[in-house]
Amino acid sequence: MARFDADENGGSMRNIPTDLLRALVTIIDMKGFTRAGERLGRSQPAISFQIKRLEDLLGVALFDRDGGGTQPTEAGELVAGYARRILSLNDELVLRLSRRDSGGRLRLGIPNDYADYFLPKLMNELRIDNVAFSFDVVCDLSHELLDGLRAGRFDVVVAMTPDGPAEGAFMTWREPISWFGAPDVDFGTEAAEDAAPLRIVCYPEGCLYRRTMLSALQTIGRGYEIVYSSPSISGIEAAVKTGFGVTVLADRLAGQDVHRLDARAGFPDLPDVVVGVYLGRTISSAAAESIAARLSALFANGPARRVVADEVIAPQSGGKRANGVAG
Numbered sequence: 001m002a003r004f005d006a007d008e009n010g011g012s013m014r015n016i017p018t019d020l021l022r023a024l025v026t027i028i029d030m031k032g033f034t035r036a037g038e039r040l041g042r043s044q045p046a047i048s049f050q051i052k053r054l055e056d057l058l059g060v061a062l063f064d065r066d067g068g069g070t071q072p073t074e075a076g077e078l079v080a081g082y083a084r085r086i087l088s089l090n091d092e093l094v095l096r097l098s099r100r101d102s103g104g105r106l107r108l109g110i111p112n113d114y115a116d117y118f119l120p121k122l123m124n125e126l127r128i129d130n131v132a133f134s135f136d137v138v139c140d141l142s143h144e145l146l147d148g149l150r151a152g153r154f155d156v157v158v159a160m161t162p163d164g165p166a167e168g169a170f171m172t173w174r175e176p177i178s179w180f181g182a183p184d185v186d187f188g189t190e191a192a193e194d195a196a197p198l199r200i201v202c203y204p205e206g207c208l209y210r211r212t213m214l215s216a217l218q219t220i221g222r223g224y225e226i227v228y229s230s231p232s233i234s235g236i237e238a239a240v241k242t243g244f245g246v247t248v249l250a251d252r253l254a255g256q257d258v259h260r261l262d263a264r265a266g267f268p269d270l271p272d273v274v275v276g277v278y279l280g281r282t283i284s285s286a287a288a289e290s291i292a293a294r295l296s297a298l299f300a301n302g303p304a305r306r307v308v309a310d311e312v313i314a315p316q317s318g319g320k321r322a323n324g325v326a327g
Helices: 018-030 033-040 044-058 074-097 112-128 142-150 208-219 233-240 286-300
Strands: 105-109 134-138 156-161 169-175 177-181 198-202 224-229 247-250 259-261 273-279
Touching: 018 033, 018 044, 018 074, 018 169, 033 044, 044 074, 074 286, 105 142, 105 286, 112 233, 112 286, 142 156, 156 286, 169 286, 177 208, 198 208, 198 233, 198 247, 208 247, 208 273, 233 247, 273 286
Parallel strands: 105 134, 105 156, 198 224
Antiparallel strands: 156 273, 169 273, 177 247, 177 259
16 A cells, blocks of 8 residues: 655645656556547656656555556555546636636537436536536537547537547546337347348438448348438437337447347347547637536446336536437
8 A cells, every 4th residue: 555654744645747647547447658648648658657657656556567568456456446536626626716617608419318317417517516507518429529639629529439439538438338129029030041121210311220230131131221310319229119120339328218129039240449538739718628527427326227127317518419320
């Protein structure tokens, strides 16, 4: 454990600079020292030096040097958990004291399904904390949101990617996705060559869920027919819960009226998608960083799945544009 020198009053005290903690969590989120340096505007040696300083202060190894150097140790995971909480409070304090950000407008891009579930929670937090700035929220496909971020049209973006995080990630995580259909509806378990085309309910073309499900069906040679397309998760679930077809959703965002389907029902396995919170390159405001930190905390602490009866969150339109889509 870390050793702390006693002060003259008999207490123990050791100050941990927040830039060292931010370097730690950025390395973990970006899965590398070089990418963390790019995110934080520092060289790879400078990031390595910061981690060495933090290890010296705490008296523990934070990364497993035998595992390529980017896999946190048990102590590293513990420190990272506290670091996220400390940084969240730090960013919130800076935001509160930043008069130039008060009353400003923050441009947020987020897929429709994440917006419906997480934005009410975020708005409620901001209301309770009396944070005073406004939002322009756009719901769209992930690749469109990332393009908009690169073009400077957004300050913060939540987006899904198929293989790994895109450039500029503030935090990323793997999101399990599954097949969903109506309870007690037989979708057929015959061999692929004998089965009738599977009725697909999905988001518009370009959605990562859609590409993933169709690719999985093509891999096993299962025929399909897209019978319903909607940009809204409410529209998707309305069709699925009646048995009109099947779809793919993130496990924890699927509503209580739809039923998870698995390989025993003849459905192929699906890979996780990578979801990230991204900050624009041209923005460095306390507001953007604070919102990114709050969103990351909500995602990290979110429930395993949205099917608990008293946990269902009603979609709130707030300031969102009506033409939002997921994916």
